[in-house]
Amino acid sequence: MQRVLNTISVVLLILPVWILSPVTAQAETSLVPINKVVTVGTSSITFGDLFQIPREVQQLKNKKVVESYGPGKTQPVYQYQVVRALQRANLDDVVRVKGKFPFVVKIGKQLIPESRITKAINEYWRQKYSKNASSIQWEYIRSPQLFSYPDESYTLQISYNGTLRSGRIAVSCLVETTGKKATYSIPVKISLNTQVLVAAKNISRGEQLIPQDFTQVTRPLNSREERFAVSDFASLKGSVARMRIEKDAVILTPMIKKNEIIKPGQDVKVKLQMGGIVVSSIGRALEPGSVNDDIEVRDRQTGKILHGTITQSGTVHVNPVGL
Numbered sequence: 001m002q003r004v005l006n007t008i009s010v011v012l013l014i015l016p017v018w019i020l021s022p023v024t025a026q027a028e029t030s031l032v033p034i035n036k037v038v039t040v041g042t043s044s045i046t047f048g049d050l051f052q053i054p055r056e057v058q059q060l061k062n063k064k065v066v067e068s069y070g071p072g073k074t075q076p077v078y079q080y081q082v083v084r085a086l087q088r089a090n091l092d093d094v095v096r097v098k099g100k101f102p103f104v105v106k107i108g109k110q111l112i113p114e115s116r117i118t119k120a121i122n123e124y125w126r127q128k129y130s131k132n133a134s135s136i137q138w139e140y141i142r143s144p145q146l147f148s149y150p151d152e153s154y155t156l157q158i159s160y161n162g163t164l165r166s167g168r169i170a171v172s173c174l175v176e177t178t179g180k181k182a183t184y185s186i187p188v189k190i191s192l193n194t195q196v197l198v199a200a201k202n203i204s205r206g207e208q209l210i211p212q213d214f215t216q217v218t219r220p221l222n223s224r225e226e227r228f229a230v231s232d233f234a235s236l237k238g239s240v241a242r243m244r245i246e247k248d249a250v251i252l253t254p255m256i257k258k259n260e261i262i263k264p265g266q267d268v269k270v271k272l273q274m275g276g277i278v279v280s281s282i283g284r285a286l287e288p289g290s291v292n293d294d295i296e297v298r299d300r301q302t303g304k305i306l307h308g309t310i311t312q313s314g315t316v317h318v319n320p321v322g323l
Contacts, residue, residue, distance in 0.1 A: 041108030
């Protein structure tokens with residue numbers, strides 16, 4: 001009986017000590033990697049993605065270790081990132097990690113439908129170029145490959161900071177998912193519908209240009225046509241064809257030239273009018289010119305250089321203000 005009482009006394013003495021003792025040693029556990037290469041499909045890599053989670057630390061399973069870089073890519077997870085995540089969970093002193101770092105993680109991807117991208121680009125043209133959005137014709141140079149994380153909602157934000165012109169440009173597309181952003185460059189081909197002049201018939205080289213030879217149309221232009229296209233009849237006044245122009249061709253400035261009625265070195269009639277007084281003389285043209293062009297001439301009697309405007313008759317009318 002005395003022996004039983006002594007045993008009970010010992011147990012009662014030990015029990016408070018056991019209850020008050022820290023349980024760190026009892027709770028210490030190890031995380032074992034699931035695989036050297038794991039695949040995830042979200043924007044955050046969790047402990048549950050990387051490790052087999054023991055029953056004692058199930059609360060770790062959904063805690064974030066690190067943000068993933070982006071869908072369709074792989075990235076390493078390093079030891080310091082895991083340790084830092086354990087510290088945030090206040091478990092770094094009771095949980096240790098087995099396995100060699102880094103772990104390779106493949107990020108799942110979801111291809112964004114091309115129709116959604118097309119809609120976003122069209123809406124961007126409409127908002128930014130509301131006045132002439134209908135004149136913008138565009139197409140993909142190659143099919144865009146934009147990704148989001150599987151089962152996550154996303155938004156598309158289109159932008160373009162350059163000057164809108166015909167030819168190849170690249171618009172920027174920001175794909176934003178839960179807590180993640182990725183920017184893609186989408187190459188497209190632009191054609192702008194512009195009002196231009198086209199030849200109504202075949203025009204021979206050196207032929208005098210008249211309004212009846214042309215038609216004003218609205219059509220998409222390539223980058224060269226956009227740069228040099230003639231848009232109004234006034235630009236053709238006093239011009240001749242520099243080359244043969246085929247019917248329906250867009251008229252470009254390199255195709256035409258002024259019909260020079262005065263050549264350099266040519267003697268021309270010079271006329272100066274001041275009030276009711278008109279003075280005429282002969283000068284030598286120092287540069288070529290067509291009707292309404294301003295040129296320099298040298299007066300043959302005084303040797304002075306005069307500035308004047310060529311009239312339809314070929315006379316140079318000198319401006320008295322320039323004397």
